[in-house]
Amino acid sequence: MSDPAAAEKPAQKTTNPAKKAASVRKASPARKTAAKKTASARKPTSARKPVATTAPAPATESHTALVRRARRINRELAEVYPYAHPELDFENSFQLIVATVLSAQTTDLRVNQTTPTLFAKYPTPEDLAGADPEVVEEILRPCGFFRAKTKSVIGLSKALVENHGGEVPGRLEDLVKLPGVGRKTAFVVLGNAFGRPGITVDTHFQRLVRRWKWTEATDPDKIETAVGALFPKSEWTMLSHHVIFHGRRICHARKPACGACPIAPLCPAFGEGETDPEKAAKLLKYEKGGFPGQRLNPPQSYLDAGGIPARPLGAAG
Ligand code: SF4
Structure with missing residues (x-):
């Protein structure tokens, strides 16, 4: 991230x-x-x-200039987070869709601590479809909203078994009909289990693209459309990872670390957070020696260069 x-x-x-x-x-x-x-x-x-910002006043920025600035931000973030990827642990599309449903209103770290027990006991949609809800509720309790989430994951497992032969479908229109699965979850699954481009409009994505004045929209579907129009489709999935990584590590909800931000010169919201480099550095969120629960750790060269975290990831924004 x-x-x-x-x-x-x-x-x-x-x-x-x-x-x-x-x-x-x-x-x-x-x-x-x-x-x-x-x-x-x-x-x-x-x-x-403080880092000087050269970002244009959004009111004077043409659409062409906006496209260029947006793509440049993505290129810069790609350099900062070359290993960006979904931070949920999964080994197949079934595990990914369940983990993504469980990640609502909690952290990926918490989900990654919970799913090993769940998937060890219920490795397939058939297993989870036939599970005792009370047992599943106990496993999912740490994720919050555990009753609703239990209902969703058992319900979606039943739907997979009854309507899709026990397989996760690879089409948006099928995915969004599954219990507990909205467009955000569907795009996570399509992008990361099926290699189909999708924009994941989660809380970090919404916050950052509005700070960057890529869109003024607040509705996730409208954000998805507006941001999608700024980038080639082939970049959508990695764009989502870059933005979410940046939101988790530097551009936090309450106190963005502007003074430590590599894209400050391109950001109209520079100054919304801490601009002093040393104070901003203390706001960064990392994980020492890698990112537990992630399927791909950052390259060792990155860590050798000093990419060592100050505190565990996991807290939202
Ligand atoms: S941390 Fe500050 S400068 Fe960086 S993207 Fe967020 S608001 Fe902009």
Whole structure:
């Protein structure tokens, strides 16, 4: 789903977001501790200045300019999060659809802690369709809304067995008819289990695209349409991962870490959060040594470069 680099090359000022991204990767607490003496000796004055933003006033931005800026943001995020991927653990499309349904109103981390027990006991749609709801409720209790979620996952398993031969269908119109499955869940499944492009409009996605003035819409379907029009279809799935990764790690709901943000020069909302680089660095959310529960960890080279987390992921925004 990334940290500021003030500690290593503090005196160098850059307007290149890719370089900022590289610097973001260097500012791990571990490195900060190690470099504390030399950093303080060097007095990194420019690193403490807020990042200058060159993002245009949205009112004056043409559609063409918006498309260019949006695509540039996505390219920059692709450099910062080259390993972006769904953060739910799954081994097949059935596990993915169940995990995605369970992820409503809770964190992926919590779901990843719960699903191993669920899938060990009920590995197939047939198994879950015939499960005792009370047993499933106990397993799902940590995910919150466990009664409703139990009803959904048993109901969708029954629907898979009765209407789709025990297989997860690969068409949007079939997926959204399954209990507990909306367009967001359907696109997660289509994009990540079937390789079909889809935009995942979750809470992070909604917040960030509005901050970036990609759209003023608040309805998820309208957001999906507006953002989809800015990008080639082939980029939709990875775009969703990049945006959600950024929302979880840097551009938080309550206090975005603007001073540590690699796309600050492209963001009209720069300044909505903390702009001081050192204070902003403390707001970043990472996971030391990788991202537990993820199917792909970031490359070791990334971690070696300082992409070491300050605190566990999992808390929403
Ligand atoms: S609001 Fe701040 S953290 Fe979010 S994208 Fe803009 S500059 Fe970055």
